[in-house]
Amino acid sequence: MRLLLLSDANSIHTQKWAFSLQKEGLNLHVFSLMKPTNASQQKYEELGISVSFADLDGQIEDMRTPNMSKLVYLSALPQIKKVIKKIEPQLIHAHYASSYGVLGFLSGFHPFILSVWGSDILDFPRKSRINKYLLSKVLNSANQVCSTSKMMAEELTQTMGFSDAKVIPFGVDTDRFIPSLEKEEEFVVGTIKSIESYNGIDCLLDAAKTVVHDHGLSSIKFLIVGDGTYKVQMQKKCQSLGLDDNVSFVEHIPHEKIIGWFQKLSIFIAVSTRESFGVSILEAGACGIPAITSDVGGLPEVNKHNETGLVIPPKRPEELAEKIINLYKNNALRKKLGHQARQRVKSDFNWDKSVSQMLKIYDKLCP
Numbered sequence: 001m002r003l004l005l006l007s008d009a010n011s012i013h014t015q016k017w018a019f020s021l022q023k024e025g026l027n028l029h030v031f032s033l034m035k036p037t038n039a040s041q042q043k044y045e046e047l048g049i050s051v052s053f054a055d056l057d058g059q060i061e062d063m064r065t066p067n068m069s070k071l072v073y074l075s076a077l078p079q080i081k082k083v084i085k086k087i088e089p090q091l092i093h094a095h096y097a098s099s100y101g102v103l104g105f106l107s108g109f110h111p112f113i114l115s116v117w118g119s120d121i122l123d124f125p126r127k128s129r130i131n132k133y134l135l136s137k138v139l140n141s142a143n144q145v146c147s148t149s150k151m152m153a154e155e156l157t158q159t160m161g162f163s164d165a166k167v168i169p170f171g172v173d174t175d176r177f178i179p180s181l182e183k184e185e186e187f188v189v190g191t192i193k194s195i196e197s198y199n200g201i202d203c204l205l206d207a208a209k210t211v212v213h214d215h216g217l218s219s220i221k222f223l224i225v226g227d228g229t230y231k232v233q234m235q236k237k238c239q240s241l242g243l244d245d246n247v248s249f250v251e252h253i254p255h256e257k258i259i260g261w262f263q264k265l266s267i268f269i270a271v272s273t274r275e276s277f278g279v280s281i282l283e284a285g286a287c288g289i290p291a292i293t294s295d296v297g298g299l300p301e302v303n304k305h306n307e308t309g310l311v312i313p314p315k316r317p318e319e320l321a322e323k324i325i326n327l328y329k330n331n332a333l334r335k336k337l338g339h340q341a342r343q344r345v346k347s348d349f350n351w352d353k354s355v356s357q358m359l360k361i362y363d364k365l366c367p
Contacts, residue, residue, distance in 0.1 A: 001366055002027045002087060006080070006104050007095035009036040009051050012255045013117075013170060014095060015043060020355045022047050026362075029087050031080055033073050033099065039254075052083050073099050077106055084109055090366045097138055098124040098131070105138045111365040114142040116152055116165070118276030122297075125159055136160055144361055149277040149298035168358055170279045171351035172286045179288035179342065180263035188221045189324055191269045192253075192261060192280050195228030200271035200294065202237060206317035209241040211324055220328060222247040225261050262287040266334065267327055270299060273314045278302045281309075282349050285341030290334055292323050302349070308341035 003021065007014040009032035022028045032053040036044065044051050054076035080103055084092075093113040094104035097120040104112050125132040139145055139156070145165045147153040153165040189208070193199045201224060208222045224234070224247065231249070238247050253261055262268070268284035268291040275297040282302050284291055291309035293299045305311040310323045327334040 001025075001091065001362060002089045003029070003362070004084065004087065004089035004092045005030045005095070006092060006100040008032055008034055008100075009044070009053060010034055010040050011095075015040065016170075016351075017095075017358075018044070018049055019047055020351070021358070022049055024355065024359060029083065029089065031076075031083055033076055050087075052079070054079055073103065074106075077103055080107055091362060096120050097135060101138045101142075102134065105141045111143040112141065113144045113146065113361065113365070114138065115146040115148075115168075116156070117148065118152065121152060121155055121159070122274070122276060132160070136162075143365055146358070146361070149301055151298040151301060152276055166357075166361065168354055168361075169349050170277060171349045171354035172279070172282045172345050173351045174286045174342070174346045177259055177262065177283050177286035177345075179338075182263075184266065186221055187219065187266045187328055188223050188264055189267045189269060190223030190225065190261075190265045192225040192258065192284075193270065193272075194226050195224070195231040195234055197230055198273045199228075200269075200273060200314060201230065201234050203271050203315055203317045203320060204269050205234065205237055205241060205243065205247065207320035207324060208243055208247055210318060210321035212243060212246050213241075215321070215325060217325065217328065218246060220246070220324070223250065223261075223264065224248070225250045225253055225258075227252045258283070259287070262289060265289050267292060267324060268309075269320070270294070270303075271312070271314055271316075271320060272296060272299065275299050282345050285309075285338075286345045288338040288342045290327065290337035290341055292320060292327075303341075304344070307337070308344055309337055 003026050005018055009030050018028055018030055028049050030051045033056045035053045035055045036051055056072055091111050092104050092109050094100040095115045096117050097114055101114045125135045139162045146168050147165040148170050150167055153167050156162045156165050195201050211217050211220055235249055262284050268289045270278060270281050271294045277298040281291045281293060285308055291303045293303040293311055294314035295311050296314055303309045312319045
């Protein structure tokens, strides 16, 4: 099957889908609005995946956030039509509704599959009536719409009146993400997420202050892995709270090297104020690490309270500190939750199962 994937070539999510589908025997071509990095291009070439790109780097402020600069992506439509004419795909699959999905819709090609990711349906239609109208046109033009989480599928129904989305979780390779074989040397509480205002890093630091200074548990260490627009601000906050000896900031780690960083953790934290799914919680769970998460968005789908971790309201640093201390003092409970988290990922969020579900949709549309 010849498949044209409209998606950001540098996204780890795009790469994971592309590499897995190519290995299943599909003839894949990726069209990206952004130029692939040298590292990304090398990965595609190694698997024989061809990539075309519009090279709009610097012209679009932020692909994940609705903004006027994104209108420039419409200039890529003639290029996409040339690619369609050249490779003659049997199927187009666009990832992210408010950019690649719009281009897929405007191409007029069918069969056309659309995968929604998060802000494209949570933020984009709320910006204006025009946005909502455009999203409705894109959704209804697709032969199949796929959603990573039940929450997003429900959002489509409530906000857009669209109820035909197929939920296919972004699963985890449980043969790669495995528990550490080394003995735990220190208790490490951490997160592996971009350092943005909505990811709860400030809440984690406030909780760390309570744990370390108010409860005197200076043996507990905190690890924050990732980059983002709030990183410098959070580093300054860490210093002002007197946590330099207990909190470590680590720059963004390539996904192929991230497993070891999950395995360093005793507890994974994701107390975001918004979240469409939360694959990092599943990756932690596959490594046998229980999570403490907020009860927003798609997070309750990936972390079950008292089964795979603990769930609390967002912006509650005192409660977060209490839960951290609870798991620190109750090693048996922590180990039990971690074991159950891995078992749930293996049964409900296995990556091979996700790929199989997607292939069934492809086969149905292109018998």
